[in-house]
Amino acid sequence: MRTRRVKIWSIALSLYFLLLAIPIYWMLNMSLRSNADILGSFALYPAQVTFANYLKVFTDASWYSGYINAIIYVSMNTVMSLAFALPAAYAFSRYKFLGDGQMFFWLLTNRMAPPAVFLLPYFQLYSTVQLIDTHIAVALAHCLFNVPLAVWILEGFMSGIPKEIDETAFIDGYSFPRFFITLFIPLIRAGVGVTAFFCFMFSWVELLFARTLTVTAAKPIVATMTRTISATGLDWGLLAANGMLTIVPGALVIWFVRNHLAKGFALGRV
Amino acid sequence: MEKWEDNRAWFLVLPVFVVVAFSAIVPLMTVVNYSLQDIFGPGQAVFVGAEWFEQMLADTRLHDALWRQFLFSGLVLLIEIPLGILIALAMPQKGWTVSASLVILAIPLLIPWNVIGTIWIIFTRPDIGLFGVGINSLGILDVPFDHTARPIYAWITLMAMEVWHWTPLVALLCYAGLRAIPEAYYQAARIDGASALAVFRYIQLPKMRGVLTIAVLLRFMDSFLIYAEPFALTGGGPGNTTTFLSIYLVKLATGQFDLGPAAAFSLIYFLIVLLFSFIFYQALLNVGKGEKRS
Numbered sequence: 001m002r003t004r005r006v007k008i009w010s011i012a013l014s015l016y017f018l019l020l021a022i023p024i025y026w027m028l029n030m031s032l033r034s035n036a037d038i039l040g041s042f043a044l045y046p047a048q049v050t051f052a053n054y055l056k057v058f059t060d061a062s063w064y065s066g067y068i069n070a071i072i073y074v075s076m077n078t079v080m081s082l083a084f085a086l087p088a089a090y091a092f093s094r095y096k097f098l099g100d101g102q103m104f105f106w107l108l109t110n111r112m113a114p115p116a117v118f119l120l121p122y123f124q125l126y127s128t129v130q131l132i133d134t135h136i137a138v139a140l141a142h143c144l145f146n147v148p149l150a151v152w153i154l155e156g157f158m159s160g161i162p163k164e165i166d167e168t169a170f171i172d173g174y175s176f177p178r179f180f181i182t183l184f185i186p187l188i189r190a191g192v193g194v195t196a197f198f199c200f201m202f203s204w205v206e207l208l209f210a211r212t213l214t215v216t217a218a219k220p221i222v223a224t225m226t227r228t229i230s231a232t233g234l235d236w237g238l239l240a241a242n243g244m245l246t247i248v249p250g251a252l253v254i255w256f257v258r259n260h261l262a263k264g265f266a267l268g269r270v
Numbered sequence: 271m272e273k274w275e276d277n278r279a280w281f282l283v284l285p286v287f288v289v290v291a292f293s294a295i296v297p298l299m300t301v302v303n304y305s306l307q308d309i310f311g312p313g314q315a316v317f318v319g320a321e322w323f324e325q326m327l328a329d330t331r332l333h334d335a336l337w338r339q340f341l342f343s344g345l346v347l348l349i350e351i352p353l354g355i356l357i358a359l360a361m362p363q364k365g366w367t368v369s370a371s372l373v374i375l376a377i378p379l380l381i382p383w384n385v386i387g388t389i390w391i392i393f394t395r396p397d398i399g400l401f402g403v404g405i406n407s408l409g410i411l412d413v414p415f416d417h418t419a420r421p422i423y424a425w426i427t428l429m430a431m432e433v434w435h436w437t438p439l440v441a442l443l444c445y446a447g448l449r450a451i452p453e454a455y456y457q458a459a460r461i462d463g464a465s466a467l468a469v470f471r472y473i474q475l476p477k478m479r480g481v482l483t484i485a486v487l488l489r490f491m492d493s494f495l496i497y498a499e500p501f502a503l504t505g506g507g508p509g510n511t512t513t514f515l516s517i518y519l520v521k522l523a524t525g526q527f528d529l530g531p532a533a534a535f536s537l538i539y540f541l542i543v544l545l546f547s548f549i550f551y552q553a554l555l556n557v558g559k560g561e562k563r564s
Contacts, residue, residue: 225388
């Protein structure tokens with residue numbers, strides 16, 4: 001009876017995964033057909049597979065530069081978020097200090113702040129400091145929601161490490177930076193992996209800031225795509241090919257952290 | 271865990287404070303500035319007090335957007351939380367299928383938000399979409415399916431997209447909660463001869479309370495701030511039937527360039543979010559305390 005129940009669960013799960021996959025499959029289908037073919041006939045799979053859409057993305061700088069720009073600012077943001085958040089998360093998990101609760105809550109509210117609220121002043125602020133249309137501007141803007149999230153996740157992981165480890169290390173004569181970098185961070189490796197995953201994810205998928213703070217030099221692919229939607233004569237095949245390509249970096253990141261993900265999700269409170 | 275008391279810990283928090291303050295406090299003060307003035311041009315501004323706030327609070331389009339937003343967020347929670355729990359319960363416990371399932375679940379979360387909109391346009395369009403063409407060929411709808419044609423269709427498409435996009439996050443969080451339950455609990459339940467339902471009700475659900483609170487918090491907030499997906503999918507239409515708060519705000523701020531009212535709207539919006547953040551934060555703290563006591 002037990003095995004039968006397990007079977008029903010796994011069939012239901014497989015069905016769900018199928019439902020998850022179908023819309024993505026449909027976009028793949030579209031991306032492998034020419035626009036005339038898409039509009040001309042309805043087909044469940046491409047009768048004539050063409051890679052013209054992908055070829056166009058890889059050869060036209062106005063398309064492929066979007067991916068490079070996005071990867072640059074997303075990587076910058078992930079590194080920045082982790083570098084800022086690690087010491088702060090340590091402070092929140094180990095110390096009691098003046099205004100710690102308030103500070104933590106204030107950080108959390110920034111994760112919850114509507115990006116639309118900050119839209120106008122952001123444009124002005126970054127124009128004033130002359131950072132408009134640079135990668136660092138978007139990376140910095142995304143810190144608004146990624147740093148609080150990183151602090152939040154890392155604090156959970158750090159609180160799972162007993163404080164005796166810190167005390168022993170300090171008695172053994174470790175200085176704080178040496179202890180933190182060589183002993184403590186390796187202990188919460190899984191947590192750092194999971195945090196990096198979340199920072200990458202939220203920076204990669206964000207549209208509003210990225211679109212507002214860039215013009216041409218740092219314009220990410222997500223912004224390029226919205227401008228195509230509003231233009232006349234939509235090329236569905238090209239749009240679908242771009243959509244498929246935006247999934248690739250995310251899929252690669254998941255693949256690299258998949259073991260940490262399973263372990264990290266179980267250990268931390270995320 | 272007993273914490274050390276030391277105010278020097280502020281030095282560790284300072285970098286975070288500076289970087290977030292640059293991104294949060296400076297712009298917020300600019301918004302406050304806008305909301306109290308009528309700006310004609312550079313250097314030409316008149317202090318108008320609470321006029322913009324009064325105007326926005328009386329704005330019926332804002333009221334409509336707000337109720338729409340609550341309805342949307344409520345539906346999101348009602349569907350995604352139970353579904354996420356079920357998926358987490360159905361997940362495999364060990365073997366290579368665990369990694370595979372986690373990877374599949376995480377993929378929708380890593381697709382840029384407006385691409386999600388694009389995927390669903392392509393999927394549901396009545397001329398080229400599998401769903402649109404499929405449901406229309408069945409001929410069970412009196413009006414052919416087209417998400418730009420009727421509000422109810424737009425809502426169904428939006429909800430389907432939202433559930434498709436975000437239920438995996440709830441499932442991943444619940445799965446983490448389930449994995450954290452020690453095997454001894456299940457052994458004890460087996461000795462007592464507890465049914466699967468009883469195991470769920472008295473062991474799994476209470477142990478998932480922490481992650482569930484986080485899941486509810488994240489899903490409520492993110493659905494309350496939703497912008498890119500409906501922007502890409504429906505653009506707020508047909509009419510204004512899918513114009514949520516963020517979409518209305520961006521229309522007001524960049525489309526019509528009404529700085530004062532838009533800023534007042536921003537602050538009202540932010541206060542609502544702040545209120546809910548506070549309620550959830552308190553709930554979160556209490557959940558943590560409850561666990562420590564037991």
